[in-house]
Amino acid sequence: MTQTISINNSQxxxxxPxxxxxxLLLGPGPSNAHPAVLQAINTPPVGHLDPAFFAVMDEIQSLLRYVWQTENSLTIAMSGTGTSAMEATIANVTEPGxxxxxxxxxxxxxxxxxxxGRYGADVRTITKSWGQVFSLDELRTxxxxxxxxxxxxxxxxTSTGARQPLEGVGELCREFGCLLLVDTxxxxxxxPIFLDEWGVDLAYSCSQKGLSCPPGASPFTMSSRAWEKLQKRRTKVANFYLDMTLLSKYWGSDRIYHHTAPINMYxxxxxxxxxxxEEGIENSWQRHQQNVEYLWQQLEDLGLTLHVEKEYRLPTLTTVRIPDGIDGKAIARQLLLEYGIEIxxxxxxxxxxxxxxxxxxxNSRKENVDRLVAALRQVLPK
Amino acid sequence: MTQTISINNSQxxxxxPxxxxxxLLLGPGPSNAHPAVLQAINTPPVGHLDPAFFAVMDEIQSLLRYVWQTENSLTIAMSGTGTSAMEATIANVTEPGxxxxxxxxxxxxxxxxxxxGRYGADVRTITKSWGQVFSLDELRTxxxxxxxxxxxxxxxxTSTGARQPLEGVGELCREFGCLLLVDTxxxxxxxPIFLDEWGVDLAYSCSQKGLSCPPGASPFTMSSRAWEKLQKRRTKVANFYLDMTLLSKYWGSDRIYHHTAPINMYxxxxxxxxxxxEEGIENSWQRHQQNVEYLWQQLEDLGLTLHVEKEYRLPTLTTVRIPDGIDGKAIARQLLLEYGIEIxxxxxxxxxxxxxxxxxxxNSRKENVDRLVAALRQVLPK
Structure with a gap:
């Protein structure tokens, strides 16, 4: 080894260590990981083409189908955080125009x-004020x-805490011959999510919220209708890392290398x-609903106002109006630095x-609500 | 919560657990993670906008500059595996045409x-047979x-085990007014890598090889020359997740949210x-060189032939010709399943x-060479 250049140690x-x-992470995400998940993450890695790793991938696929309530064959984890899975839905089925x-x-x-827009779509929008949702009639129009x-x-x-009802939207989309893409x-x-019952064709999610895992591996699924649109493309997917045709050959029985998976995240x-x-998805949904209703009651008892109408509030994320005259950032900072609670x-x-x-x-547990509310009682002006 | 759809438990x-x-991962990657790294990865996550996390990001930036020997301000870890960092270099500076x-x-x-090609470039290639490298004269032509x-x-x-010398290439690129993009x-x-001395404008890497970390967070760096090309784009970067203008506002002092970082990977x-x-980058380079020379000697003592000419062999990855009449896949499978060694x-x-x-x-340690060679002695035909 010849080395004539001297080492720069300035950085x-x-x-x-x-x-x-x-x-205690009670913001919009990440949420705290389950202790057993943190135990799993530090298992020494095997290779991404090891038969033992393929078994882990297969288990992930089945379990993702279960929590999403879908039978979609192409249901996988993307090797990135939620935004990468979001981009994967758009990138694979959008062709210029x-x-x-x-x-x-x-x-x-x-x-x-x-x-x-970045993938060349002719993008149209319908909007509502932040905190509201669309009716079926509005979507039909x-x-x-x-x-x-x-x-x-x-x-x-995630920015408003509103839950968009999806019952009937898939049927509408079939009537109009379009795919339904949903952020979950x-x-x-x-x-509660029933992807197949609702006729959702593409969906994505993240690991660090309702799944109690650190961020870095993100659920993605596509229906056979969406797969058909991908197969009929006239152009290559304008993204190599997220190209589902290539990824399907690694997650499917071919096991063809595409990229090195984030082993420990999986x-x-x-x-x-x-x-x-083990808990049962329906039990998890019920737990979230019960704990958030307890939170809502406690917040209202503190005199605070919730931003979203009750019917459309998410059980996972609640938006609370900052009372007039209060510096919301200062309160959040105080909660973080003095109480160790992030909102x-x-x-x-x-x-x-x-x-x-x-x-x-x-994190959806009663004791976390109690800890937050006790801290809020201290930091909010009397 | 109204729920009238019954749960599908088929998946x-x-x-x-x-x-x-x-x-023992002695293939082209991933390599085994250092035990202390596996200890760090299961630290409970904080939020991606937590001041304590920003400090971690700053340390990563400095240390990446050190190991790459660069002063590039925009030196960060991408939230994906190496292929995503590779795509980030192409996506940010390539405009159609x-x-x-x-x-x-x-x-x-x-x-x-x-x-x-996916980003619309007019792609030209020069080629050599696999295992060889380009001379400066060939690059000039x-x-x-x-x-x-x-x-x-x-x-x-990584596919051939050849090291492309880069001394003088950056000067050539400046003479011809082009950017130099390098896979590391x-x-x-x-x-040994000296990005600044060599005039490299864009580089990417992964975490799971020379850095002794699991895969999932990938080094990226760009010079001010590359940054200028990015700022002069007529079109948006055709990739949201990897858009360096947005990412620079999260990694820089603005701290503007772009996506949730893979906290534990960082x-x-x-x-x-x-x-x-702590080891010193120059000592790490030397250790790799010493151990690989020991490996080469041992492999040649076994009667095996190395594929790449000695001068251009990588200290990290060695290609060994499979002797005539031997089923290379069967040998690798036997090493994996009977000896726990991946090649x-x-x-x-x-x-x-x-x-x-x-x-x-x-994994660059003498005892790993000894363990592999002992296993090879067993599984290769006498």
Whole structure:
């Protein structure tokens, strides 16, 4: 080895091993991981083409189908966080010129608009004020007007805490010959979802909310209708990392290498899904609903106002209006630094107007509500 | 909660907690993670906007600059495996119609060709047979012929085990007014790299090889010259997840949310980089070189032939010709299942012709060579 260049040590840090503060994560995500999931994540990795790893992948696929209530063959975990799975839905079925109709009821609807545009879609939008949801009639009118190839909706709008009902939307989409794409980032695991019953063709989620896993491996699923549109493309998917034709050959029986999977993240995700199956998905949904109703009552007892109408509130994420004259950021900072509790602030139209409180996955427990409410009692002006 | 649809339990698996076999990973990657890195990865996550997490991100940035020997401000970890960081380099600086010249000396050169095409580049290639590398004269002639906007080379071709010398290439690229993009997936941490001295404008790597970390967070860096090309784009980057203008606002002082980072992967990467700084990057390079020379000697003593000319062999990855009449796949399978040792087979032009043996990061140790050679002695025909 010849080496004539001298080493630059200006960026060399000599630091101590990691030491992180303890936080109760009650914001919009990430949520705390289940202790058993953290135990699984530090299993020494095997290779991404090891038969023992293929077995883990198969288990993940089955369990993802279960928690999403779908029989979609192509149901996998993407090797990135939720935004990568979101982009995977758009990238695979959007061809330049396709009309993509996005229902925008918050920040993540706008993100879908941005993404679809990057893939050359003719993007149309329908909007509601942040915190509201669309009716079936409104969606029908929009489909009549725009005749899209894809209708994209956000089931659980993380920026507003609103739950978009999806019953009947799949039938509408079949009537108008379009695919139904749904964001379930803040609903999977904590909010009733019946992808097949609802006729959803593409969905994505994340690991760090209702699944009680750290972020870094993200659920993706597509129906046979969506797969057909992918197979009929005239152009390659404009994204290599997220190309589902290639990925299906790694997750399917061919086992053809595409990229090195994030092995330990999949270990964690498998354990998270295993725990959810052990609990029973319907029991998890019920637990989230019970604990959030307790939270709502406690917050209202504190004199606070909830932003979303009760019927459409998410059991996983609650938006609370910041009372007049209160510095919302300062309160959140105080909760974090003095009480070790993270809650979120508002995004976009709701910036400065709401706090976002998550009770998701492992964190949806009564004692966490009590701990938060006790802290709020201390930090809010009397 | 009204719920009238019955639960489909057909995909519900009731399985045991994870139990994986123990493997010594001596293939082309992943490599075994350092035990201290596996300890860091199961630290309970904090939020991606927590000040304590921003400190971790800052440390990662500095330490990545150190191991790459660069002062590039935009030096970060991508939230995906190496292929996502590879795609990030292409996606951010390629505009439709740009001439991208790729030096193809193996599988990953072809992957760059595929990716650049997806982003609308006018892709040109120069090729060598798998196992060889380009001379400066050959690169000069190619630059004269193609006048590209970007020259893309693979420093460490994981499919062949060849090391492409880069001394003088950056100067050539400045002479011809193009950017230099380099794949360092199998070199970072284990092979001398001097990005700034060599005038490299864009580079990417992975976490699971020379850095001794599990896969899932991937180093990316770009020079101010590359940043200028990005800022002059006429079109948005055709990829949201990898958009460096947005990512720079999260990794920089603005701290604007872009996507939820894979928190625990960053914990692991920080520890991996910390250990490398503690060892000293030059000592790590030397350790890799010493151990691989010991491996080469042992393999030749077994009567095996190494595929790449000694001068251009990677210290991290060695390709060994499969002797005539031997079923390479069967040998690799026997090593895995009977000895718990993973080695790799050939890819593309070298499929069925070579084994690939990695000694990377934590795994570059004499005792691992001894264990592998002892096993090979058993399984190879006398």
């Amino acid at each position: 060399k840090l000599l630091i101590e 990691l030491s992180m503060p303890s936080r 396709d009309v993509v109709l996005v229902g925008v009821i918050g920040y993540f609807g706008n993100r879908l608009v941005d993404m679809a 929009a489909l009549e007007t725009h005749r899209p190839a894809i209708l994209a909706l956000v089931h659980a709008e 980032v803040t609903s999977l695991g904590g909010v 270990y964690a995700l498998r354990e998270a899904l295993r725990l959810l199956a 979120g602030g508002g995004l976009g139209d709701l910036a400065g107007k709401v706090w976002r409180i998550g009770l998701m996955g492992f | 519900k698996l009731l399985i045991e 994870l139990s994986m076999p123990s493997r 740009d001439v991208v010249l790729v030096g193809v000396i193996g599988y990953f050169g072809n992957r760059l060709v595929d990716m650049a 190619a630059l004269e012929t193609h006048r590209p906007a970007i020259l893309a080379l693979v420093h460490a071709e 997936v199998t070199s970072l941490g284990g092979v 914990y692991a990467l920080r520890e991996a980089l910390r250990l490398l700084a 790799g087979g050939g890819l593309g032009d070298l499929a069925g012709k070579v084994w690939r043996i990695g000694l990377m990061g934590f």
